[in-house]
Amino acid sequence: MLTQESVYEVTQQDRRFVGAHLLVAIAALSVGSLFGPLQAFEWSGLDLYGLLEPIGLGDYYKGLTIHGVLNALVWTTFFITGFFTLVMIAGLKRPLRYPGLNRAGFYTMVVGLVMAAIPILTGAASVLYTFYPPLQASWAFYLGLTLVVVGSWIEGYGFYLTMAEWRRDNPHTRSPFIVLAALITMVMWQIATLGIAVEILTMLLPAALGLIDGTDPELGRTLFWFTGHPLVYFWLLPAYLSWYGMLPKQAGGKLFSDTLARLAFWLFLLLSIPVGFHHQFADPGVPVGWKYIHSILTYGVAFPSMLTLFTVVASLEYAARKRGGQGLLGWIRALPWGNPVVSAQLLAGILFMFGGIGGITNASYSVNLVIHNTAWVPGHFHLTVASAVTLSFFGISYWLIPYVTGKPLWKEKWATVVNWTWFVGMMIFSNAMHVLGLLGAPRRTELGQAPYVPDEWSGHLFRMSVGGAILLVGVALFVVIAARTAFQKERFGPGEGVEFPIAVSMRDPQLTPLWLDRFKPWLIATVVLIVVAYGPQLFEQFSNASFNSPPISP
């Protein structure tokens, strides 16, 4: 048993299965991203939607729905489930327990995606990726999204069962950090998505099918944001997994603290969910007391990100000093910036620091009213999901695509160009959007049509579209590199190839206390905290629900 474990080779089939996830993810990103720059240009007065009219994509809000759904939901979910599949197999050094189950999950996601795409493309679901009721989309949109989520649950079950088997065979060994991190993320996602599952199954789908006459929109918002905030951690934690568990190795060092890395992930499980009212500070129908409590808990969930900052920087410093780096900050230059896998993640981390500071502002209760639903908000999350996450996933792709295809990265230098292009474009774009938000520019608005735009905004609108154009170059180049890598003829020769990156911890993981390697106490605490922080208000909103807001197609 001992030897069988350590020699397990990831099979061709496993690799193809992971590759299929990446294919869907990158295809989604390449279509979804086209609309980003179009939106930015429209805001600054250059309306290119007329050109898309002949192919039925001339509507700003249809495009915005595609942008949000494909980029924020599809690119992320498919990439994450694919990446985690490999983390499970290579991390535990054993095959999936029930590969058929994971396959079923993946196909469920694909079917859901196709089902949701049809109404989106025909204009029967221009409700944006938050689909707030009583805006009404076709039933196929809701059912499709539900299948994508359920498919991701099924893949998660496949991971749990694989883990359970490993645990049976290795009762006294600490689980590998990366595997634990992936599992915590999936468990968090499973609990969190119960919110939209209830929203869709009790209100939106029945209303779309004509079974009920109306919905309760505020109840819908509360259920949506039960899922909506942890959703952002579902995106972010896979990037953290790589920063903690892989980047130190890729930079030539070790993970500074296995113990603290685990603690951070457990705190994310505990605190990601009971903070959703921070998206509803501006809402009616939710008492100020609950908003305040969630605001305080949101500062709590900032703590594990502060831990992450320390541990990741310490791991990187160790790597850099081993490479001969010196000085208080001079060591930063000694990091392997020439390796695009590393530079993508470093630049992602830097952009995320700005995102984190903005996030603290968003969470700050009454301060939130200054920026709620202004351009500040997309300015913020293009630093998080569209940079910290997306740029990290670019970095991961630069080794993952070669790993699953057995083909070398096409033009490594160009990958470095992608990273810097994204970094520069995003600095310009997101800064402009933050400023516009402070000046009062609304988000989710075809701003070129709006009668209230003052001259004061025009310089920033222009900067925003310059940033958008640079980002377009970046993402296009990324897609070309990914496609050329995957579809080239050249293969790794014998002895060549990419190894799966696992950072070794400085302290033996066996010395990490057992309570940081067991789900039970943390799951109990998570459920208790959710019941305390959400229970009373959810009960209140359910018991006073009135389904009297008739659905309206936009």
Place this chain on the structure above:
Amino acid sequence: MTETHSEEAPSFEADPFEKRWMVISLGLLIAFMLTVTIAGFALGFQVPGSETRVDPRTVADSAPWSEPGLRDRGNGEYDAYVISKQYTFDPRTITVPVGSAVTFFLTSTDVQHGFKLQNTNVNMQVVPGEVSKLTVEFDEAGEFDYICNEFCGAGHAVMSGSVVVEAEAGGA
């Protein structure tokens, strides 16, 4: 290798620098918590809360929503009832003298909307079935646009109105 035999027993250990960083982080976050607490509850920078519920299908049929607009409560205090619907606010202009304190009440008769009063702290989600309420004092004369900042359909971008704050008679 699945078993490691080590002299040490498992324990929670953090590097001294790391411990210091944890303390600093917690201190910083507690400082933020105190700041929002003081701003929100002692200084009165508040957010909308839970008001009465209404029926979006019939709300516009009876008072006060059957006659949207301004109510003078005396002492320079006003209530403004504003209905949001695709793609307009009713009323589209509200005129008050400088120095007034206006409490805005918003509801929607169709989908969700937003109500952001530019250059003030008033920014609310407007949700069918609910009433959103916030108060603002106008200390300066001028025109303040209110704009819809939640997507509400194809005509969303044109949905706006304005508060005209008039200088006092004989003033500048």
